[in-house]
Amino acid sequence: VFETAYISPVKITMLLDTMLGFKHLMSAYQVQSVKACATSAMRDALNSQEVLQTVLEKTHIKIEIISGDMEANLVYENHVAENMNNENSYMYIDVGGGSTELSFFTNGILRFKNSFNIGTIRLLKKMVTDLHWEEMKNAIKTLTLGQKKVIAIGSGGNINKVFSLSKKKDGKPLSLELLRDYCKELEGFPLEERITRYSLRKDRADVIVPALSIYINAMRWAGADEIYVPKIGLADGLIRHLWDEMKAR
Template sequence: MRLAAIDIGSNAARLLINDITTYKDGSLDFTKVNLVRVPLRLGFDVFEMGLISDQKIQDILEMIRAFKHLMKVYKVEDYRACATSAMRDAGNSAFILERILAETGIRIEVISGSMEAQILYETHMAETLDTSNAYLYIDVGGGSTELTFTTNNKVVTRQSFNIGTIRILKDQVSEDNWDELKTFVKTQVRSALPIVAIGSGGNINKIFSLSKRKPGKPLSLESLKEYYKEMHPLSVAERMHRYGFREDRADVIVPALQVYISVMRWAGIQDVFVPQIGLADGIIRTMYQSRLKNSLMLR
């Protein structure tokens, strides 16, 4: 089965195409066929003006047409398109979504922060990890941060916060926002078991790649602090030159580190695993489970 996910975030949009096959032992393999990332940067419009500009609307339309063409070329059987924080906050989002549907036939669903956290959890990142630990899923995006706390592979609590990298860059995160996040972590993220973090999002993925750690090995809180200390004084151009970052990564990676470090410090967490799985992966997995459930009901 070949499925696709479109994830329209505050910093970038992605099209992920996966093949889903069943191995001889009954396990499922989700194999990436293609991943396309477009730095739309909707948050720079929305978090400053409250709207998505006409130019950005044209960019979205061109991108969706391209994604539709790619899905046709790759013979995708089904897709789900989701938009997150920037589209949630945009005053003209309903108009934009209606126009996209009318001009391309692609229906985009604006999902809540809670739903975003739930879909991320559905990537089952912790399935292969030690059940003697509790886990805090941390996803830092351009517009929001999603936290999901689990023990024994069961969700204890989840919450979405309007603290994202672009909001921080635009000085749109208040002390009250930070206090809300801090209070949640200190009061809700508690366990008799040791707590380990699981990080998702493009910024933590990039830090993991820079670290050259082997897959399955965690990043320490101390290493994140060192990267922050190293990168924070540099200009965007200097980060681009020194690390080979694109501009749309060089400006947001430092505020992302700030969020990860703060959450881990408040929770007393020393390590974060980075499975390099994101919202698009979760969208495909939830789609597959939904299709499987519907097919069983029709039998």
């Protein structure tokens, strides 16, 4: 998508098969409410509306394309700020294939949230320019200037995988130095060896290094030397959002 600006027929078929699978599962479990959302790739695709209409006709599942700001809002709806103390500032970093969402908290208050077009697939396809990096760097440095010590909070499949590889106990942070070590180590192996040596899926093995580079840069610019990896993400925010909608009916 990021190269051609179109979702290919092969990917459309895969999406339809996946959504039909979800439809059957929801039928089996008698699901009463569902919220289906698409993010960066669908935002960029010129044929996105056509694809979503096909999915709706074949599965009766309506997929909503959400903005980068909405992604950041859904992150906040995880109530990630509830367990933060006032001695530190916190930067929430959610890395996806097409974009990175940043949320910044100080004194328990959300001060900033934004989406940047820097993602793992975009990096792999060499579609992230120096200007993209500068935009994120300037935003982070401006945000954190004069603030309390910043602690990072990470979400996304790649940081979760690194946390798993680290054998750290739940609730313990990963150091910036450890992320750098993993990035250098993983970068040194070809794709197939990464898969076997670290028990990575192929679609994880090729994006884990670009993902680490995003976390490392964001932490470096914020002056954060530790990152916590709670088991929450965009899907958790969507569930909470759906629950709030149901209660309001």
